[in-house]
Amino acid sequence: MVQVGWVRKDANAAMLSNYEVFKLLTDLKEQRKESGNKKHSAGQQNLNTIMYETLKYLSKTPCKHQTPEIVTTFLRAMLPQRLTKW
Template sequence: KVFQLLTDLKQQRKESGKNKQSSGQQNLNTIMYETLKYISKTPCRYQSPETVRDFLVAMKGHKLTK
């Protein structure tokens, strides 16, 4: 969800032309960039709500605890 949210937000900001305005905005841009960069290198980039739900259903029978 985080990857999709940040990707969508990045696209919206790109379309509106509001990439860099203030130092706070630059900080947000940096955080978004670093987070997207990190997430894109992990398997979670390919996860969807459906695959997570399917995994949880499959694991439910194993009675794992926290």
């Protein structure tokens, strides 16, 4: 289980919102920029492409403008709805 900011993530047990994916990839991109490592394996190049394409897509959606507070407010508003599993 990984604690990232205010959200607890367990890749085996949780779905991530677009906001969480956008934030996670943006943070990872910044970390890579700061490390300055420019040599990449073929697998790393594939991962970079996936990250780029995903960030490109998500940056055109409302999640780019969301904050943890907005997401928390939404989730609290949805609690009374007691959504059922699909």
